[in-house]
Amino acid sequence: xxxxxxxxxxxxxxxxxxxxxxxxxxxxxxxxxxxxxxxxxxxxxxxxxxxxxxxxxxxxxxxxxxxxxxxxxxxxxxxxxxxxxxxxxxxxxxxxxxxxxxxxxxxxxxxxxxxxxxxxxxxxxxxxxxxxxxxxxxxxxxxxxxxxxxxxxxxxxxxxxxxxxxxxxxxxxxxxxxxxxxxxxxxxxxxxxxxxxxxxxxxxxxxxxxxxxxxxxxxxxxxxxxxxxxxxxxxxxxxxxxxxxxxxxxxxxxxxxxxxxxxxxxxxxxxxxxxxxxxxxxxxxxxxxxxxxxxxxxxxxxxxxxxxxxxxxxxxxxxxxxxxxxxxxxxxxxxxxxxxxxxxxxxxxxxxxxxxxxxxxxxxxxxxxxxxxxxxxxxxxxxxxxxxxxxxxxxxxxxxxxxxxxxxxxxxxxxxxxxxxxxxxxxxxxxxxxxxxxxxxxxxxxxxxxxxxxxxxxxxxxxxxxxxxxxxxxxxxxxxxxxxxxxxxxxxxxxxxxxxxxxxxxxxxxxxxxxxxxxxxxxxxxxxxxxxxxxxxxxxx
Amino acid sequence: xxxxxxxxxxxxxxxxxxxxxxxxxxxxxxxxxxxxxxxxxxxxxxxxxxxxxxxxxxxxxxxxxxxxxxxxxxxxxxxxxxxxxxxxxxxxxxxxxxxxxxxxxxxxxxxxxxxxxxxxxxxxxxxxxxxxxxxxxxxxxxxxxxxxxxxxxxxxxxxxxxxxxxxxxxxxxxxxxxxxxxxxxxxxxxxxxxxxxxxxxxxxxxxxxxxxxxxxxxxxxxxxxxxxxx
Numbered sequence: 151x152x153x154x155x156x157x158x159x160x161x162x163x164x165x166x167x168x169x170x171x172x173x174x175x176x177x178x179x180x181x182x183x184x185x186x187x188x189x190x191x192x193x194x195x196x197x198x199x200x201x202x203x204x205x206x207x208x209x210x211x212x213x214x215x216x217x218x219x220x221x222x223x224x225x226x227x228x229x230x231x232x233x234x235x236x237x238x239x240x241x242x243x244x245x246x247x248x249x250x251x252x253x254x255x256x257x258x259x260x261x262x263x264x265x266x267x268x269x270x271x272x273x274x275x276x277x278x279x280x281x282x283x284x285x286x287x288x289x290x291x292x293x294x295x296x297x298x299x300x301x302x303x304x305x306x307x308x309x310x311x312x313x314x315x316x317x318x319x320x321x322x323x324x325x326x327x328x329x330x331x332x333x334x335x336x337x338x339x340x341x342x343x344x345x346x347x348x349x350x351x352x353x354x355x356x357x358x359x360x361x362x363x364x365x366x367x368x369x370x371x372x373x374x375x376x377x378x379x380x381x382x383x384x385x386x387x388x389x390x391x392x393x394x395x396x397x398x399x400x401x402x403x404x405x406x407x408x409x410x411x412x413x414x415x416x417x418x419x420x421x422x423x424x425x426x427x428x429x430x431x432x433x434x435x436x437x438x439x440x441x442x443x444x445x446x447x448x449x450x451x452x453x454x455x456x457x458x459x460x461x462x463x464x465x466x467x468x469x470x471x472x473x474x475x476x477x478x479x480x481x482x483x484x485x486x487x488x489x490x491x492x493x494x495x496x497x498x499x500x501x502x503x504x505x506x507x508x509x510x511x512x513x514x515x516x517x518x519x520x521x522x523x524x525x526x527x528x529x530x531x532x533x534x535x536x537x538x539x540x541x542x543x544x545x546x547x548x549x550x551x552x553x554x555x556x557x558x559x560x561x562x563x564x565x566x567x568x569x570x571x572x573x574x575x576x577x578x579x580x581x582x583x584x585x586x587x588x589x590x591x592x593x594x595x596x597x598x599x600x601x602x603x604x605x606x607x608x609x610x611x612x613x614x615x616x617x618x619x620x621x622x623x624x625x626x627x628x629x630x631x632x633x634x635x636x637x638x639x640x641x642x643x644x645x646x647x648x649x650x651x652x653x654x655x656x657x658x659x660x661x662x663x664x665x666x667x668x669x670x671x672x673x674x675x676x677x678x679x680x681x682x683x684x685x686x687x688x689x690x691x
Numbered sequence: 692x693x694x695x696x697x698x699x700x701x702x703x704x705x706x707x708x709x710x711x712x713x714x715x716x717x718x719x720x721x722x723x724x725x726x727x728x729x730x731x732x733x734x735x736x737x738x739x740x741x742x743x744x745x746x747x748x749x750x751x752x753x754x755x756x757x758x759x760x761x762x763x764x765x766x767x768x769x770x771x772x773x774x775x776x777x778x779x780x781x782x783x784x785x786x787x788x789x790x791x792x793x794x795x796x797x798x799x800x801x802x803x804x805x806x807x808x809x810x811x812x813x814x815x816x817x818x819x820x821x822x823x824x825x826x827x828x829x830x831x832x833x834x835x836x837x838x839x840x841x842x843x844x845x846x847x848x849x850x851x852x853x854x855x856x857x858x859x860x861x862x863x864x865x866x867x868x869x870x871x872x873x874x875x876x877x878x879x880x881x882x883x884x885x886x887x888x889x890x891x892x893x894x895x896x897x898x899x900x901x902x903x904x905x906x907x908x909x910x911x912x913x914x915x916x917x918x919x920x921x
Contacts, residue, residue: 508797528780528912530867531884533891535901536909542902556902564887569911570779683884 189231193239196223201246213251213265217272220247224276228283236280244273292418299422302330306426310433319437320351323404323430328353330422331406331415336363337394339402339434347371347403359407367391367403390415392427396435404430466510470503477503505548513645516574517626520652527656531683532569534558534597534606540569541577551589554580557596563604566681567657575653578646579608579661579674586612587671599680606676615672620663624651647674654678697811698722700741702732702758703773704751712745715800716807729758736766743810747773748785756781756788763789769810773798779912786866786914793864793913809862823858825919828897828906830858839898849874850893853886857907857917866914890915 200223204216220243228236248258252265260266309322320337327335336359338347347367352359366389394402404427408415415423477496485493535558542554565572576595583593587610597606615623626648651661659678666673699721701712706727713723724739726732729750736744744762748755759770772790774782782793792806823830829838832855837844846854852874856865871880879885890907893899899906908916 504797530881530912531887532909532911533887533901536887536890537911538902539900539904540909540911558902564884569909573911684882 186235189235190238192231193227193235193242196227197239197242197246199223200243201250204247204251208251214268216251217247217268217275220244220272221276221279224280225283228280229287231284233281233284236284237277240273240276240280243276244269247272295418299330299418299425302326302422303425303429307429310429313433313437315441316434316437317351319430319433322433323426324351324353326426327404327406327423330426331408331419333390333406333408333415334359336360336367336389336405337402338364338367338405340394340400363389363391363405363407367405371400371403392423394427394431394434396431399435401431401434401438467507470507470510473503474500474507509548513649516649517645517652520649520656527568527571529566529568531564531566532572533564534562534604537565537569537573537576538595541573541580545577545580545584548581549584552584552587553592554584555592555594557594559598562597563599563680564683565604565678566683567678571653572657572678575650575676576606576608578650579676582646583608583610583612583672583674586610588612602680604678604680606678607673608676609666609671609673611666611671614665614670615663617665623647623663624661650674650676696720696722697742698724698740699743699745699807700724700726700732700736700739701745702726702729702750703745703747704728704749705747708747708773715804719804721807729753729755729761733758733761736762736768741768743807744768744770745773746770746790748781756785759785759788759790771803771806771810782913783866783868786864787869791863806862812862821859821861823861823919825905828919830854832858837897839896844896846893846896849889850896853889853893854897857915861917861919864910864914864916870914 197220200220204211204219207219208216224236224240224243227239231239245258248260248269249256252269253261260269306322306326309326310319313319313322316339320339324335324337327333334352334354334356336350336352338350340346341348347364350360350364352363370391370393388407390406390408392404392406393400394404404423406423477499480488481493481496481500488496535556538556538558545554580593580595587593591611593611594609595606596609597604599605624647626645647661654661654676657678659676661677662675664673664675665671699716701709701716701723703709703712703725704727709725709727713725716723724735724741726735729752732744732746735741746755746758746762750758755772759772762768762770769791770789772782772785772793773796774785774793785793791810794803794806821830821832823832827840829836831837835851835855837846837851837854853870856870856873867883867886868880870886871882874889875882875885890909891901894901894904894907897906901909904918906917906919908918910916
C-alpha cells in the first residue's frame with residue numbers, strides 16, 4: 151500500500167488521488183471488502199508483533215513503558231491505513247495490552263485503580279495519535295495528488311504554448327486528459343461557419359466513441375447547462391461534457407467517460423479537468439487568432455500584388471500601345487501631309503514602343519514561370535565573359551548612351567548555370583543600373599571568387615536606394631509605385647529585379663542591394679555558388 | 692544586294708507577319724511566296740521551289756518541327772526558323788533537325804536580313820573551301836592556315852576542327868550538342884565544359900574577346916556563331 155514515487159506518470163498521478171478519494175469517501179468504512187480485510191489483517195499483525203515485542207521486553211521495562219510499544223504500533227498502522235483501521239488498531243492494542251500485561255494477566259479484568267487510569271489514558275492517547283497520524287497521511291497524499299496535478303497541468307501548458315495550430319492543441323489536450331483522468335476522451339471542435347461540432351479527436355482512437363459523445367455534447371450545448379453534474383447525469387449518463395470556450399465564445403466541447411461509468415469525478419479531478427480544458431481553450435483561441443491573422447496578411451499581400459499587377463498591366467501595356475496605335479494611325483491616315491522626317495519619327499516610335507512592349511511581356515512570362523516553381527534549370531558550363539558578350543549587344547540597343555565597364559578576371563571559374571536565365575538576370579540588373587545612372591558615368595560589372603562563391607557586383611552612379619527600401623526593390627512591381635510618384639521618364643515594370651532574384655535563387659544564389667563603393671549610387675551583389683567542373687579534361691589531339 | 696531575285700518562301704500562319712516580311716523582303720529585291728500552313732508550304736516548295744524557306748515553328752495544322760523533318764526528307768534548301776524566346780531547347784531541336792538558323796520573335800528586320808544574306812551566300816552545293824579575311828585575321832579552310840596580323844597561328848587539332856566547323860557555317864549558329872558530337876563523339880554531348888575550355892583557348896589565339904566578340908559569338912543556351920563579316 152506504500153505509495154512510492156514511481157517514474158510511471160500514470161501511477162504517479164492516479165494512485166494517490168484514488169487513495170485520497172477513498173480516504174474521503176470511505177473513512178467510515180465504505181472501502182472495498184478486499185482492501186478492508188487486508189488492512190484489518192495488517193493492523194492485527196502489527197498488534198501481534200507489539201505483543202511479542204512487549205513479552206520479550208517485559209523484563210527490562212515496566213508495564214507502563216510497554217504502553218509506548220503499543221502506541222508506536224497504533225502510529226504505525228495509522229500512517230499507513232485509513233482512520234477506521236487506526237481506531238480498530240487502537241482498540242485492539244488496548245485490549246491486548248490489558249489482556250496480556252495488566253494484572254491479573256490473561257483477563258480483561260483490571261485489579262489496581264492505577265492500572266485503570268493507565269489503560270484508559272493509553273486508549274485516549276492511542277486514539278488521538280491514530281487520528282493525528284492519519285490526518286498527516288491524508289495531507290501528504292493530497293499534497294502528492296496536487297503536485298501531480300500541477301505537474302500534469304504544467305506539462306500540458308508547455309505543450310500548448312508551442313502548439314502551432316488547433317490540431318496540435320487538441321492532440322496535446324487529448325493526451326494530457328487521457329493520462330490524468332484515465333478516461334475515454336473525445337474533443338469536438340466548433341466550426342465557426344456552420345456553428346456545429348466537428349473535427350473530432352478521440353483517445354483511445356475509436357470511431358465508435360464519437361457519435362455517442364457528440365450526442366451528449368450537442369445535448370449539453372443545446373441546454374446550455376453550467377457544470378451541473380446532476381442534470382448532465384440524467385440526460386447523458388455516461389459522458390461528462392466540459393465546454394471549450396474562450397472570451398465568451400464557444401470553441402468546442404470536451405467529453406469524458408470514466409471506466410466505472412461515473413457521471414463525473416471527484417471535485418479535485420473536476421478542478422484538474424476544468425483547468426486543463428481552460429488551458430486548451432486559451433491555446434485554441436490563440437491558434438485560431440494566429441491563423442486568422444496569417445490569412446488576413448496573405449489576403450492583404452495578394453490584394454496588394456493584384457492591385458500592383460493591374461496598375462502595371464494597365465499602365466505598362468497601354469502606354470506603348472497608345473503610342474503604337476497613335477503613330478501607326480497617323481502614318482496611315484496623314485501620310486501625304488507628313489514630312490519625311492515626321493514619318494521617320496513616327497515609325498521610330500512604333501519600333502521603340504513595340505520593343506518595350508516585348509520586354510514587358512517577356513518579364514511577365516518570366517515572372518509567371520518563376521512564380522509557379524515549374525522552372526526546371528537545365529544547367530551547362532559557361533563563362534561569365536561569354537554571357538556578357540551575349541547580353542551587351544542587347545543592352546546597347548536599349549540604352550545606347552550608357553557605357554558598361556567589365557572587370558572579369560581571366561582565371562574566373564566557369565559557371566554551371568542555365569546560361570539564358572543567368573544572362574537575363576544580369577541583363578535586368580544592368581538595364582536597371584543603366585536606367586538610373588547618369589549617362590556620362592559608366593556602370594561597372596566586376597566579378598571575383600570569394601570563399602567558394604562567385605560574387606558579381608554591378609555598380610551604378612545613380613541616386614542610390616535608401617536603406618529602408620533596399621530589400622523592397624526586389625519585390626514584384628515595386629518600382630511601379632515609385633515610378634508613378636517620381637519619374638515617368640524612366641519607365642519600368644518593377645519586375646526586372648524580382649525576376650533576377652527569382653533566377654538567382656533558383657540557382658542556389660542570392661542577390662542584395664548595397665550602397666555604392668563611396669556611398670554614391672547602388673551596388674547589386676549577386677552571389678552564386680561555385681561548382682568545380684569535372685576533373686576529366688577534354689581529349690586534346 | 693547579295694542575291695537579287697532570290698526566291699524566299701515564307702511559311703507562317705500570321706497574315707500580318709507574312710505581309711510585313713513580304714513588303715520588307717520585296718523592298719530588298721527578293722521574290723517572296725507566302726504559305727499559311729505547313730502543308731501548303733511543303734506543296735509550294737515542291738511545285739515552285741525556293742532558294743530559302745522561312746518557317747514558323749508554331750503552325751496550326753502541323754508542328755513546325757514536323758514540317759521541318761518532312762521538308763528535310765527531300766530538300767536541302769536553307770531554312771530559317773522563327774521561334775519565341777525562352778525556348779532554347781526548341782531552337783536547338785530545330786537546328787539539329789536541319790534548320791540552318793533561327794530568329795527569335797519579335798525580330799528586327801535588319802538582323803533578319805543579315806541572317807538571310809548569310810544563308811544565301813553559303814550555297815550548300817558550293818563545297819569549295821571558304822577563305823575568311825578581315826584585315827587582322829586570315830583563315831583559309833582549304834589550306835588549313837590561320838594568320839593573325841600576318842603571323843601564322845598554331846592551332847591544336849581540336850581547335851582547328853572547332854574553327855573550321857564555325858567558319859564553314861559563318862553567320863549561322865552551330866548548336867552546342869552538334870559541336871560536342873562532332874568534336875568528341877556522341878557520348879560527350881553533355882560535357883559542355885570541354886567546349887568552354889576549347890573556345891576560351893581558341894579565342895585567345897585568335898585575339899578575340901568573349902565579352903565583346905569579333906569572331907566567335909556565344910548564343911546562350913544554343914551554341915556558337917562565327918560572326919566575322921568578310
